[in-house]
Amino acid sequence: MYHFLINPNSSSGKGIRYWQIIEKELEVQNISYTADFTQYEGHATELAEEICRKYKGIKNIVVLGGDGTLNEVINGIDNYDEVFLGYIPSGSSNDLARSLKISKKPLKALSNVLKPNKFTYLDYGEITYHKKEAKSRKFICSSGTGYDASVCVEVQSSELKKKLNRFGAGKFVYLALAIKQLFKVDFLNSTILIDGIKKDHFKNVLLISGMIHPFEGGGLMMAPGADPRDGKLNVCLVHGMPQAIVMLLLPTIIFGKHIKLKTVKYFKCSSIEIISDREAAIHTDGETPAFSSHISIRCIPKKIRMIL
Ligand SMILES: Nc1ncnc2c1ncn2[C@@H]1O[C@H](COP(=O)(O)OP(=O)(O)OP(=O)(O)O)[C@@H](O)[C@H]1O
Numbered sequence: 583m584y585h586f587l588i589n590p591n592s593s594s595g596k597g598i599r600y601w602q603i604i605e606k607e608l609e610v611q612n613i614s615y616t617a618d619f620t621q622y623e624g625h626a627t628e629l630a631e632e633i634c635r636k637y638k639g640i641k642n643i644v645v646l647g648g649d650g651t652l653n654e655v656i657n658g659i660d661n662y663d664e665v666f667l668g669y670i671p672s673g674s675s676n677d678l679a680r681s682l683k684i685s686k687k688p689l690k691a692l693s694n695v696l697k698p699n700k701f702t703y704l705d706y707g708e709i710t711y712h713k714k715e716a717k718s719r720k721f722i723c724s725s726g727t728g729y730d731a732s733v734c735v736e737v738q739s740s741e742l743k744k745k746l747n748r749f750g751a752g753k754f755v756y757l758a759l760a761i762k763q764l765f766k767v768d769f770l771n772s773t774i775l776i777d778g779i780k781k782d783h784f785k786n787v788l789l790i791s792g793m794i795h796p797f798e799g800g801g802l803m804m805a806p807g808a809d810p811r812d813g814k815l816n817v818c819l820v821h822g823m824p825q826a827i828v829m830l831l832l833p834t835i836i837f838g839k840h841i842k843l844k845t846v847k848y849f850k851c852s853s854i855e856i857i858s859d860r861e862a863a864i865h866t867d868g869e870t871p872a873f874s875s876h877i878s879i880r881c882i883p884k885k886i887r888m889i890l
Pocket residue numbers: 589590591592593594620621622623624625647648649650651652654672673674675676677868869
């Protein structure tokens with residue numbers, strides 16, 4: 583049995599168009615399935631929880647949507663040992679599909695889910711952010727604080743994503759708003775604790791990202807060489823960069839060359855705690871659950887059994 587979770591509005595309606603194609607194919611192949619449509623933010627988490635409650639034992643959960651929907655689904659799965667996770671990308675940025683080389687053609691992605699070549703155990707990340715109380719959220723690709731999270735906040739409230747999606751160019755919204763945000767960069771002073779042992783302090787921090795996969799923001803290669811099966815976070819910390827030079831950072835991130843810059847600290851670890859001198863936006867897979875000055879990010883190794 584396959585349980586499809588579909589965000590019909592992903593990439594401004596691509597989700598529903600893809601589902602119509604998939605549904606026909608499932609009928610042709612006489613596949614038994616359930617299909618649930620997300621209707622609002624957080625709904626995919628509730629639907630995944632419901633499937634896990636209702637269908638005990640091994641099951642296939644197939645997500646049709648973007649990275650945000652996938653993020654919500656992994657936050658709703660309680661027992662990863664019982665789930666094979668399939669993915670049919672229909673989002674604007676599709677950073678997970680880019681990393682795992684999952685086809686963006688719906689029928690090809692479906693055929694892979696129905697006749698998997700293999701499955702792989704993927705790491706996922708968890709961010710804990712402290713406000714009045716501590717809250718945690720899992721992520722599949724990337725999470726962090728600072729400039730890139732501020733870009734995500736603007737993407738969430740922007741009409742530009744919808745407009746660009748109409749031309750199939752939704753992934754460029756991150757790039758466009760990243761350029762706009764460059765003009766109002768607000769730096770942080772942050773103390774970091776790596777793996778609970780190594781303490782360091784950085785002034786004028788632009789961003790700190792904890793990455794499981796190489797990409798965020800629709801193909802920006804924040805963590806070149808990141809391996810989602812190595813049980814490690816790849817941390818990218820940009821600091822002490824004059825505002826005028828920040829402009830030049832973006833083109834280097836597109837090609838993953840930023841890690842060679844003196845102002846970029848790039849390393850692997852299992853966990854990182856970050857305490858900053860003020861609250862800043864945080865992001866998980868492009869969604870922005872909160873503002874916080876105290877966050878911890880860790881890698882949970884090889885938990886997600888992903889159909890490839
Ligand atoms: N029916 C719906 N209408 C509007 N928003 C929805 C609906 N269902 C889910 N959402 C919200 O939309 C968010 C983004 O969706 P999703 O990630 O699938 O597409 P996307 O934003 O186009 O792609 P990407 O995340 O790859 O950029 C989800 O995290 C969820 O909060």
